Amino acid sequence: MKNVRSVRGMNDILPQETPLWQYLEWQVAAVVSSYGYQEIRLPLVEFTDLFHRGIGEVTDIVEKEMYTFPDRNDESLTLRPEGTAGCVRSVCQHNLAASTTKLWYAGPMFRYERPQKGRQRQFHQIGVESFGVASPDMDAELVCMSARLWESLGLTDQVHLQLNSIGDSGSRQRYREALVAYLNDYVDELDEDSQRRLQTNPMRILDSKNQQTQALLDGAPDLRDYLDPESEAHFSRLQEFLTAAGIAFTVNTRLVRGLDYYNRTVFEWVTDALGAQGTICAGGRYDGLVEQLGGKPVPAAGFAMGMERLVLMLQGLGKVSENPAADIYFVAAGADAEVAALRLAESLRTADSKYHIHCNSGGGSFKSQLKKADRSGARLAVILGDNEVEQNTVGLKQMRSAAGDGQQEVISQQALASRIDELLREH
Incomplete structure (x- = not known):
């Protein structure tokens, strides 16, 4: 098909x-x-x-x-x-x-x-x-x-x-009459569109993009004389x-x-x-x-x-979006970690809606999910696995900072919102 x-x-x-x-x-x-x-x-x-x-x-x-x-x-x-x-x-x-x-x-x-x-x-x-x-x-x-x-x-x-x-309207009528009288002497030299407009809408000929027609208009009556x-x-x-x-x-x-x-x-x-x-x-x-x-x-x-x-x-001008697809990308491996990631992402959205937050969907290894995080343009990756869930922590990885590219830290889940604010303000 x-x-x-x-x-x-x-x-x-x-x-x-x-x-x-x-x-x-x-x-x-x-x-x-x-x-x-x-x-x-x-x-x-x-x-x-x-x-x-x-x-x-x-x-x-x-x-x-x-x-x-x-x-x-x-x-x-x-x-x-x-x-x-x-x-x-x-x-x-x-x-x-x-x-x-x-x-x-x-x-x-x-x-x-x-x-x-x-x-x-x-x-x-x-x-x-x-x-x-x-x-x-x-x-x-x-x-x-x-x-x-x-x-x-x-x-x-x-x-x-x-x-x-x-x-x-009176000005335009007087000018149309003068313009038609002038252009009637050059009908054969006008482009096809201008020949048609001469009978229907002659003032539009002034806007013709045809160079030969524009040259003919150099000698045409001036609209200012009819205002x-x-x-x-x-x-x-x-x-x-x-x-x-x-x-x-x-x-x-x-x-x-x-x-x-x-x-x-x-x-x-x-x-x-x-x-x-x-x-x-x-x-x-x-x-x-x-x-x-x-x-x-x-x-x-x-x-x-x-x-x-x-x-x-x-x-x-090289203007690009000032509104990135993602600020924060949640990486979660394991059933419990996926649930915790969803809960934390929703709590961040509730606390502050100015950030763009993506949660990984469809599973995958830490390595594959981090590749997705990188492709998303996210500035921070929040990482959760079984250990983080048990210890009530998250891994927080800086994805874009020149000073801390790739740097990762472990913090408590309670401190996540304030630490994200600190890091994104620095950017």
């Missing part, structure tokens, strides 16, 4: 990898909660119409990348390709935006893309969304919060902020806030993002550390989306981070 395998682009995160993911999640939770954001947990599946209305019918995500299927009631459902639309749906459904609301979430998203480094069909995002504030100080808070996260992760030197304003006065003032004030906060940035007038719901501020944190997948965090303002999805008019802004890409960056 054919071996069972995971779906292409939907990968397992194995036990040796999960501590780094947990480290990232803990750092994010600490930073966003310090700014007053609360966690919300959202469904993986939504009605397909939510994404058609929220993301936009002519975006790449809706046109080509969604996992969509009918359920038993013949209603069209979609695995969420991004988090903002579902978060806004929840805010509308539960009337959460009656006052200023700050939310964050984390979890898997799904897009049918060509799998490559940092880009998978099931990928994981952390999203941060704020509702109820229209002024640029909220945009600044989101950028400052993401900058503080890079600092906590040790990534500040590897990322750079790009900013733009795409104005209000409405209110958007200009909003963007100017945002830059003033960020400068005061000491956050360096570049204004990139071709930055438009790939989702139709954005207005005014858009931003991306980019890196050179991941090759082609240079964007690790992106977001902006989407003041019309709540009303577009059936709620009362509420301004909103947010961002999302790709967890796979952040994990790759942390691995590139």
Whole structure:
């Protein structure tokens, strides 16, 4: 029979990898909660119409990348390709935006893309969304919060902020007309995707990765010349806030993002550390989306981070788990010793839950069990045999200490907890 395998682009995160993911999640939770954001947990599946209305019918995500299927009631459902639309749906459904609301979430998203480094069909995002504030100080808070996260992760030197304003709907309409008029003279020189977008979503051409298309855009109209006065003032004030906060940035007038719901501020944190997948965090303002999805008019802004890409960056820095698989490994040979080991391990867990404690299972000689203890990464091995049980003692072996590697001592079982604390603090 054919071996069972995971779906292409939907990968397992194995036990040796999960501590780094947990480290990232803990750092994010600490930073966003310090700014007053609360966690919300959202469904993986939504009605397909939510994404058609929220993301936009002519975006790449809706046109080509969604996992969509009918359920038993013949209603069209979609695995969420991004988090903002579902978060806004929840805010509308539960009337959460009656006052200023700050939310964050984390979890898997799904897009049918060509799998490559940092880009998978099931990928994981952390999203941060704020509702109820229209002024640029909220945009600044989101950028400052993401900058503080890079600092906590040790990534500040590897990322750079790009900013733009795409104005209000009138600004974008005027600019689209000017851009289409310019590009119509070069249709045959555009790449295939840009030729298609010229008729459906021309501003997305600004984000083309095709070098020939980018060269053509050098002579295109500048979006800044079409901004409405209110958007200009909003963007100017945002830059003033960020400068005061000491956050360096570049204004990139071709930055438009790939989702139709954005207005005014858009931003991306980019890196050179991941090759082609240079964007690790992106977001902006989407003041019309709540009303577009059936709620009362509420301004909103947010961002999302790709967890796979952040994990790759942390691995590139040599970041390893600060949370070892085992601190203490119990080695026990003999029926009475196995019972005593279980009792002692449980008493340690009751006294102090901060240690990771493994008990050997399945028997084996002292030698084979000590090999398992070594492979587990444990710093201490607690050793029990018939003699130790009779004498109410244990052997305590230091497995990792440079000063005492391999050193073993015999202590009373009553002294085990305090001696473990002494030794692990020394490490």
